[in-house]
Amino acid sequence: MQLAARLRDSLGRDVPVRWVFEHPTVAALAAHLDTTTGQPAHLDAGPRAGTARAPYRPSFAQRRLWLAQQLAPSRTDYHVPLLARLHGPLDAAALRGALTALVARHDVLRTRFTLTGDGLSQVVDQPAPLAVSEDAMPDHGAESDLPARLGRPFDLGDEWPIRAHLRREGPDRHLLLLLLHHVASDGWSGGVLLRDLAELYRAARDGTPATLPQVPLRFVDYAAWETDPERTAGWEGQLGHWRDHFTDIPTVGLTRPPAVPPPADRPGSSVPIPIDDRLRASIADLASQASVTVFSVLHAALAVLIARESGTAQVRVGTDVARRDRPELLDLVGPLVNQAVLATDLRPGTTPRAAVRAAADARSIALAHAEVPYEQVARSAGRQGEPLFTTKIVYEDSILPRQLGDLTVEFVTVPQQRAKFDTTLFFWADDDTLTGVLQFAHDVLDEAGAVRVRDAYLETLRRFVTSPDGSIDGWEGNDTPMQQPSPQPTGPVGLRAVRPRPVALTDATPPPETAPPVPVTADGVLPRLVTAPPDRPGLAAFAARHRGRIDEWLPVAGAVLFRGFAVDSAETFEAAAAQLCTDLFTENGEHVPVLDSGHVQTPVFFPPERKLLWHNENSFNARWPHRLVFCCLRPADSGGATPLVDGRKLYARLDPALRRRFSERQVRYERCYQRGVGLTWQQVFGTDDRAEVERVCAAQDMRYEWLPGDRLRTTCVRPAVVAHPVTGEPCWFTQAQHWHPYCLDEATRAGLRAMYGDDALPRDCRYGDGSPIPDEDMAEVLAAYADLEVTFAWQPGDVLLVDNVATAHARNPFHGERTLLVALGDPGSFADVRLSRETGGLPEEAS
Structure with missing residues (x-):
């Protein structure tokens, strides 16, 4: 564009931008210009300064953008954020003065839109100081309003299409947010604005005139020319x-x-x-x-x-x-x-x-x-x-x-x-x-x-x-078609989501002749499906009668789905869970109990429009359940599946060098409890007694640090690869993908870092030796999970028994009401599953 514009100006003739693309080298363009020198110039007069007359017509793009905003006043997809971190000693007064000079220089930044009997028109306000909101990086758990600033819609009739916010992160570090509406800006404009702001700031700081090229016309002049009948x-x-x-x-x-x-x-x-x-x-x-x-x-x-x-x-x-x-x-x-x-x-x-x-x-x-x-x-x-x-x-x-x-x-x-x-x-x-x-x-x-x-x-x-x-x-096609319709509902995906791979649950094979008549799917199917026999016994009675066979199925399949049994309440589910596990326990402070016993709980709340990534329950704690039992009382209207991934297959899928890094270094989980994001330490530990928290941390082999503002930081190092307690197979057993910032969507990651900095994120993880886990490592892990994930559609009364060591689970986004219960069974520790050469059959990197 710049080349075509400069040539047009120097040659005094029309040089369409397409000529630059058709002749992308200097020699080719020069030759083409030579061959067209005898042709008429066809030089359009173009827009001229001072030709627009009030009421000012909007440009075609402004009219379209204004109309889109009126049809959906809450929409924010036409916001153009410019977010910059400024390193060095900032003169805030000079920056405010530079921003005011910026809106004075570019009239489109002072424009509002009004609809009258004559149609839509631009109203250009007189230059005035631009309001710059300011705050400091919160030193306690106060909720930041930065996401709200990005998401608050513009009222194009009453406010200018630009907002500015300055956040002080430290003595020599500030975050500047310029939020524009597309009605006043485009991609090129952002560079022009920041170039001008840099020079205007220098001039305001030094007390000297700014040296900027003169803006040859106002945007209203361009709009008048563009829309000329x-x-x-x-x-x-x-x-x-x-x-x-x-x-x-x-x-x-x-x-x-x-x-x-x-x-x-x-x-x-x-x-x-x-x-x-x-x-x-x-x-x-x-x-x-x-x-x-x-x-x-x-x-x-x-x-x-x-x-x-x-x-x-x-x-x-x-x-x-x-x-x-x-x-x-x-x-x-x-x-x-x-x-x-x-x-x-x-x-x-x-x-x-x-x-x-x-x-x-x-x-x-x-x-x-x-x-x-x-x-x-x-x-x-x-x-x-x-x-x-x-x-x-x-x-x-x-x-x-x-x-x-x-x-x-x-x-x-x-x-x-x-x-x-x-x-x-x-x-x-x-x-x-x-x-x-x-x-x-x-x-x-x-x-x-x-x-x-x-x-x-x-x-x-x-x-x-x-x-x-x-x-x-x-060329060969892709293994997975890209055009398959997504079975998941619409809605924001706050964490990295995946398209589930449906798994057939109907290819049942007859049981051995010596076994009771229990219809089940074949070995190797995750989850293994067990459907109720014709007499439809209660699941508690069925599990008590067949507990030995269930214990054989579970470590092989990784999960067993019971379907068609009469499980329709928290009470009947508790009775069934008690037969599917040897011991139910209540040590998870993040689940909410629904019965007095505390054995039946609701899963951790997570926004329904987002996907909860794969994880092994409580694998960041010193104690965790060997078994999980889920019960679906009401499926969601759409979505809401519980994807499963076999941790043994995941381990085998990963690159050996990556496995070795995680096996040898392990994972260090860092959590900063602060009000306004996630659960507080009082909620998780179930007490407001700091001494009790310190006792629990010591028992869990967890370091703790009390921070100003009633905040708590905990740190612990846990294995990422363990041996299955029954089969001895190496299993990927971690929640790194729940804690690593890379696994957040980009907007959430940027927002959390802007609010809390890299050293006080609500959750973070590193290798156990303190070195960072590179994004590429997490990308490989996520890709393996995504490739191995299988899912099934919940039905009312379904009960899913999960081997928590062998199998990771997740939760897909959903629409509508969804009622799922969970019970945690058979508590264990890393002493039960820690890899060592003495257990035999273990990979070289797990020494």
């Missing part, structure tokens, strides 16, 4: 192109569409797309060889992936096109962006190199017809009620400053927890890095599904750069 009257040719392009072509993307129309404020998450230096360089080389841009390679790989998954050769994806092909628009802040459709036709026999060329052609065509607002394109194509694309790809060159005066700027990623499309791939590039994120809506993908999509895309990219001239027809 004389300009829009010439759009029929572009509209005709889009009509011809999209008639009778179905919309396909990376995922199947949701079963019901998505809400306006659509829950979503994101997963990173890691591109290492080697892959980045290979992508750049392929782009150079094909005389296209890096974006075209990224787009081509996406189009090929969609074509292979959907079975269609005609692929459409969306992208953003910035209207900054003129010098006067480069420093203008505002939503100068339109959505365009990239259409590629990938016929049989297409090679990656040909697909890259087709992607470049698609972008060139889109740029040539990108003036018409997307909404009008959809309406003209007869697709106003149906999106022209469900998958989008966005590429931006990073222009974020790294200094704010003498302050070092560290940008903090704040992923949106909303999604505008089914899937969007975002890429940011600077001189030596290429980073990406896959954003997805929860009603089409869960996180494991998103990871599979991400991994399939990365594999496609690798095939592009390693075999650019081989036909894509011969």
Whole structure:
């Protein structure tokens, strides 16, 4: 964009941005300019300063964004957060002055919107100080309002589309949040604003004038030019192109569409797309060889992936096109962006190199017809009620400053927890890095599904750069289809979620002739299903009669599901649990008892819209249950399954070097009890007597530290691999994925770190020697869990007996009321299961 704008200014002739993409080298562009020198310039006069007259018309993008906010006032998916940590001695007064100067410089930041009889108009307020809220990093358990600041909707009629908050984290460390509404900003604008803020801060601190380029026009001038009826009257040719392009072509993307129309404020998450230096360089080389841009390679790989998954050769994806092909628009802040459709036709026999060329052609065509607002394109194509694309790809060159005066700027990623499309791939590039994120809506993908999509895309990219001239027809498909509809409900996923793998529970095999008539599934099925005999005895009586066989089944299968027995209350469940376990105990302070005995409890509360990750119950404690018993009195309306993972298979799946690290170093669990997040130490320990807490900690081999503000930090080191007490097999037995920050969704992780810092997170874990557990290690563990997970649908009266050493369990998100009970049985300790060479048959790394 900058190149096209500068050439337009220096040559005094029209230089469309698409020419830059069609001729990506200096020599090729120069040659093309030479061949067109004799053609008419067609230099559009463009927007001019001072031409707008009140009442000011909004731009097309502003009108669309304003309308979207009115239809769903609580939506926050159009928030644009800029979160930066400032390192160094901050002059807060100078920063406040710089922010005030910033909104004075850019009128769009002082704009409100009003609807009158003449329609929607912009109201530009006079410059005034920008309110900057401030607080200090809480030194006790006070609830931070940072998530609320990110999530509070804008009232575009009464407030400016910018908010600022400054948090003091330490003498030389501050967190600055600038929250903008998309009605006043786009991706490019963020870099302009931060560049200007850096210079304005330096000037305010030093008491000298700021040296910034003059903003040649106001945003209202741009909006008046863009919406001028004389300009829009010439759009029929572009509209005709889009009509011809999209008639009778179905919309396909990376995922199947949701079963019901998505809400306006659509829950979503994101997963990173890691591109290492080697892959980045290979992508750049392929782009150079094909005389296209890096974006075209990224787009081509996406189009090929969609074509292979959907079975269609005609692929459409969306992208953003910035209207900054003129010098006067480069420093203008505002939503100068339109959505365009990239259409590629990938016929049989297409090679990656040909697909890259087709992607470049698609972008060139889109740029040539990108003036018409997307909404009008959809309406003209007869697709106003149906999106022209469900998958989008966005590429931006990073222009974020790294200094704010003498302050070092560290940008903090704040992923949106909303999604505008089914899937969007975002890429940011600077001189030596290429980073990406896959954003997805929860009603089409869960996180494991998103990871599979991400991994399939990365594999496609690798095939592009390693075999650019081989036909894509011969590529093998993915082992797991990406387009299967998610069986889970929509809703925010606060922890890394996965798509469950359903397991058949109906392939029963006849029992041995000498055994009672008990219908069960075959060995090796997790869970093993036991259905009630025809006489339908109570489960307590059945378990008492067949306890020996149940004890044989459990360590082999890892879990046994009893179905069809008359278990319909906490009392009948307690009686059954007492027969399925030798001893029931009540030592878990995080479960809430429902009977006076304390043996029957409700599981730990966790938001229903989130997935509770896999874990072995209480494996971070010195004592834990050998057996868990779950009872379903009422299944959820949708979702709410209890996924299971065989810890022996998980151990075998992991890389031996990773197993060795966890086996030798173990896991150190660090917990900071503080009011406002999670349970307090009083709730967990069941007392407000510090001496009693200290006694329990000593008995549990747990270190403790009392902190200011009635806070408590506990630390303990526990094994991650244990020997099964019956079979002797090594089992993965840990809750690291519940405690490690990597396993949180990115928004929660960033919010907790912003609120509490890295040294006071509510939960954290390291290797037992104090060294960090790298994110890559946790990523491998999570991937193994996701791959091995099986699940079944709860039915009323189901009782699930789980071998807590052999099998990890989780909980999927759900909608509606769900009543599940749990009992903990047969308490044990690590002395029962600790690996040693004397037990025999143990892996080398478990010494």
